[in-house]
Amino acid sequence: MTRTLLALFLAIFPMTGTAQTEPETAYEILSFDDLTGWNADDHAAALSVFLNTCDAMDDPDWRALCGFARDTRDARQFFELFFRPVRITDGQDPLFTGYFEPELDGSPVPGGRYRHPIYRMPDEARNTRPWLTRREILTGGAMQGRGLEIAWVDDPVELFFLQVQGSGRIRYPDGRVIRVGYGGANGHEYRSVGQEMVRRGIYEPHQVSAQVIKNWVRRNGAQGEELLFHNDSYVFFREVSEVPPDKGPLGAMNRSITAMRSIAVDPAFVPLGAPVWIEKEGNAPIRRLMVAQxxxxxxxxxxxxxxxxxxxxxxxxRAGQLKDPGRLVVLMPIQRAYALLPDAVQ
Incomplete structure (x- = not known):
């Protein structure tokens, strides 16, 4: 990659525009020297993940960078040449958590221990916002007799957490495996059952994890089921078994995501497909370039x-134990990075 390519890029996309900021949102442009551990990362691995989704970004700046990325022979130089690190803050404390692709035991037909259906999204749920609550969906009979079941699983608690994760694999008794991905939701706001357990005085905040929640729900029968109803949000699925077994599940960009290189973000602040430098603290610090996918x-x-x-x-x-502070820095195309500043020129 050469400075000539940078000059060409800036000629096509000049640094223009006025910053559009939300209240309490602030932008700080950093240098790559400010990123702890930047020199030690595997930039080629990050570039490969970036290439997996950059052509799906519906923006000429990003798509041009995607074209340059395909031709680069030096991944680190590519990122340093065409991007600037931008720290975006909104007054909220930084928080890193983890998620994963669960594997559940299930069956293509109901029977025996396989009594809990994974549902496709009904048409009326798409057209009515919000639709029925979790309690109404599971106890009101609205889904019965409509052929919306993808599979049946043996554990309603694992099914609840499958919905939290948004994708997973279902292993049938004969060894076959299908994959399901996010197919929509009922439109109700997600409500954390972990936070509700803290509010009720069941656990202290530092004690709550996915496994702790699962164990408590299973031990407490009807009371545990009632706790899950605290979350009115309900996620529907679609079968995505066309995704190869060696690839990760589909993310929000409808492409496979990559373990320890893909993250979920708030797209109100971070563009989907953008490279993001992660500095996670805690017991197992992470210093790594990932991609918002x-x-x-x-x-x-x-x-x-x-x-x-x-x-x-x-x-x-591992995902259930991850709840740490740190710093998130978005790599933005140069002209977009500077346009975010309050004194950007028209």
Whole structure:
């Protein structure tokens, strides 16, 4: 990559525009020297993940960069030449969590222990916002006899967390595996059952994890079921078994995501497809360039990210333990980065 390409890019997309900021949103342009651990990362791995979705970005600036990315022979130089690190803040504390692709035991037909259906989205749920609540969907009979079932699973608690994750694999008794991906939701706001347990005095905030919630719900029968009804949001699915087994699940850009390189973000602050530098603190610090390729109903805020850990129980355990502070820095095309500043020229 050469400075000539940079000059060409800036000639096509000059640094113009007036900053459009939301209240309490601030932008700070950093240098790559400000990114702790930047020199030690595998930039080629990050570039490969960026290339997986950059051609789906509906913006001429990003698509031009995607074309340059395909021709680059030096991944680190590509990012340093065409981007500027931008720290976006909105007054909320930074928070990193993890998510994963669960594997559930299920069946293509109901019977025996397989009694809990995974549903496709009914048409009226698309046209009525919000639609029925979780309680009404599961207890009111609105879904019965309509052929909307994709599969039946053996554990309603794991099904609840499948909805939280948004995608997963279902393993049938004969060894076959199907994949399901996000197919829509009922339009109700996501409500955290973990926060509700803290509010009720069941646990302290530092004690709550996905596994702790699962264990408590299973131990407490009807009371546990009632806790899950606290979350009115309900997620529907679609079968996506065409995704190869060696690839990650589909993210919000309808492309496979990559373990430890893909994150879910709030697209109100971070463009989907953008490279994002992660500095996660905690017991296992992470310093890595990732790509914003997914979203989540609980992922809200400029410094909020959900890191995709991988597939299966081990990934699930790691994801459930991840809840750390840190810093998120978005790599923006140069002219867009400077246009975000309050004193950007017209």
């Amino acid at each position: 997914d979203t989540g109903s609980a992922i809200k805020g400029a410094q909020r990210a959900d890191i995709f850990i991988g597939t299966g129980d081990q990934a699930g355990r």
